[in-house]
Amino acid sequence: MKIKNICCIGAGYVGGPTMAVIAQKCPKVNVTVVDINENRIAQWNDPDVEKIPIYEPGLSEIVKEARGRNLFFSTDVESAIDKADMIFISVNTPTKTYGIGKGMAADLKWIELCARQIASVAKNDKIVVEKSTLPVRTAAALKDILDNTGNGVRFQILSNPEFLAEGTAVDDLKNPDRVLIGGDIDTTEGKEAMDALVSIYASWVPRENILTTNVWSSELSKLTANAFLAQRVSSINAMSELCEKTGADVEEVARAVGMDSRVGPKFLKASVGFGGSCFQKDILNLVYIAKSFGLEEVADYWEQVIKMNNHQKRRFAANMVRKMYNTVSGKKIAILGWAFKKDTNDTRESAAIYVTDYLLNEQAEVVVYDPKVTEEQIFSDLNYLGTRSDEENRRMVTVVNSPMEACQDSHAIAVLTEWDEFKELDWKEIYKNMLKPAFLFDGRRLLDRKTKEEIGFEFYAIGN
Numbered sequence: 042m043k044i045k046n047i048c049c050i051g052a053g054y055v056g057g058p059t060m061a062v063i064a065q066k067c068p069k070v071n072v073t074v075v076d077i078n079e080n081r082i083a084q085w086n087d088p089d090v091e092k093i094p095i096y097e098p099g100l101s102e103i104v105k106e107a108r109g110r111n112l113f114f115s116t117d118v119e120s121a122i123d124k125a126d127m128i129f130i131s132v133n134t135p136t137k138t139y140g141i142g143k144g145m146a147a148d149l150k151w152i153e154l155c156a157r158q159i160a161s162v163a164k165n166d167k168i169v170v171e172k173s174t175l176p177v178r179t180a181a182a183l184k185d186i187l188d189n190t191g192n193g194v195r196f197q198i199l200s201n202p203e204f205l206a207e208g209t210a211v212d213d214l215k216n217p218d219r220v221l222i223g224g225d226i227d228t229t230e231g232k233e234a235m236d237a238l239v240s241i242y243a244s245w246v247p248r249e250n251i252l253t254t255n256v257w258s259s260e261l262s263k264l265t266a267n268a269f270l271a272q273r274v275s276s277i278n279a280m281s282e283l284c285e286k287t288g289a290d291v292e293e294v295a296r297a298v299g300m301d302s303r304v305g306p307k308f309l310k311a312s313v314g315f316g317g318s319c320f321q322k323d324i325l326n327l328v329y330i331a332k333s334f335g336l337e338e339v340a341d342y343w344e345q346v347i348k349m350n351n352h353q354k355r356r357f358a359a360n361m362v363r364k365m366y367n368t369v370s371g372k373k374i375a376i377l378g379w380a381f382k383k384d385t386n387d388t389r390e391s392a393a394i395y396v397t398d399y400l401l402n403e404q405a406e407v408v409v410y411d412p413k414v415t416e417e418q419i420f421s422d423l424n425y426l427g428t429r430s431d432e433e434n435r436r437m438v439t440v441v442n443s444p445m446e447a448c449q450d451s452h453a454i455a456v457l458t459e460w461d462e463f464k465e466l467d468w469k470e471i472y473k474n475m476l477k478p479a480f481l482f483d484g485r486r487l488l489d490r491k492t493k494e495e496i497g498f499e500f501y502a503i504g505n
């Protein structure tokens with residue numbers, strides 16, 4: 042089966058970049074990305090390609106090349122479903138905030154809505170691809186909904202989890218370590234559907250890097266991959282605390298351990314804690330699934346990764362207060378970086394939100410600078426916590442457009458995102474304009490201790 046028309050439901054951090062790359066690499070396939078969020082679609086269609094809603098290095102160039110040729114963004118979900126031979130579901134699957142599984146299980150209401158909409162619109166056979174990260178066995182629920190429409194349309198359901206990381210999405214999509222496709226390997230129709238998706242990716246991914254498995258393995262592999270990655274960060278962060286007590290240096294430890302080829306050097310960077318929309322949500326989801334099968338030890342094991350991460354964020358903020366003579370009340374603290382990592386404007390679950398909240402509880406005055414995050418987003422993140430009112434947050438927090446302005450007259454600086462530009466700042470000038478002693482807390486191990494101490498900073502970094 043040759044795919045001519047693809048529809049992707051969800052124009053977010055995954056749907057947008059993934060479909061842009063498919064459209065670029067498969068110019069003969071029409072790709073329509075749809076979303077119920079009109080504002081988001083309007084931004085994707087903005088004539089000024091730099092105004093697309095997601096900042097990812099290299100993305101605007103691809104959108105510029107493919108948009109209007111074979112890449113389209115629309116709010117007309119039904120017509121895109123109707124035309125498509127293959128439909129990717131790439132909607133959000135956040136942690137449930139209500140009812141059974143509150144605070145743990147994935148909220149699948151958007152997924153189910155998509156399935157029902159596909160079921161009601163489809164007039165011919167379609168392949169439905171789970172692109173969102175989903176609990177294992179979700180495909181069975183989708184199939185139930187799709188197969189009960191009574192209109193004779195046949196659906197094949199594939200699982201094709203996405204492994205891109207934000208900030209490097211384009212590169213990850215163009216050169217993936219692997220592409221994973223799960224499907225019904227026991228039937229001819231299932232195999233045909235898998236082949237159709239394989240042939241899309243094979244336009245640019247070497248065939249040996251495209252793995253095909255049964256649906257359940259594919260669904261579970263995605264949760265497992267994120268759990269393993271997050272676990273590495275929590276493992277090195279646990280060691281960072283021990284390093285601070287013992288005179289060991291976490292970077293030296295990470296290098297020594299990472300050179301063991303069985304461990305490997307990547308993803309061993311100690312930090313103020315991992316953020317992002319997925320690690321926490323996916324591990325909580327895994328914990329919930331394990332608990333629902335009565336696997337308490339499995340659940341406890343993975344839950345510890347989250348506990349460690351929460352501890353890391355809290356202890357970083359607590360350490361700031363402790364070093365500043367146990368009070369930050371009325372002190373001006375500059376936060377450099379709000380995004381959950383560099384090269385993205387995404388702030389979901391960013392450690393900066395929690396560190397700032399802690400400091401505000403201690404009555405600090407916080408000034409924030411981030412090169413890509415808007416003021417509106419910063420207040421929305423703080424308000425979402427519900428710790429204090431919008432007015433109070435706005436009274437205690439100021440968002441500025443330059444790092445120099447953020448640091449002016451401050452008692453302390455906390456570097457919370459590893460933006461490259463922070464390395465190049467005029468740190469002598471910053472020091473000059475601060476109150477003394479001038480505290481500098483590096484939550485990313487971005488800055489060089491020696492030169493900062495030579496300037497005169499009271500310098501503290503995670504892990505030594």
Ligand code: NAD
Nearest residue numbers: 051052053054055076077078131132133134151173174203
């Ligand atoms: P997102 O919130 O950025 O985008 C989801 C979009 O889906 C939103 O724009 C929303 O309006 C839209 N949507 C929701 N319901 C809809 C419906 N019924 N019809 C049309 N549009 C609808 O989310 P995201 O970060 O792109 O994540 C999507 C999925 O991919 C999640 O399951 C996530 O776990 C997974 N994932 C994310 C990343 C990442 O780096 N962000 C990486 C891999 C996997």
Ligand code: UGA
Nearest residue numbers: 203204205206207274308309310312315316317319381382
């Ligand atoms: C992560 C995974 O890396 C992707 O493979 C996956 O597709 C994605 O989640 C997802 O499912 O959403 P992402 O969250 O975008 O990608 O970014 P990462 O690079 O994984 O970073 C996550 C967090 O961990 C960031 O806050 C980062 O600063 C932190 N981190 C990462 C560390 O503190 N130390 C490290 O060594 C690596």
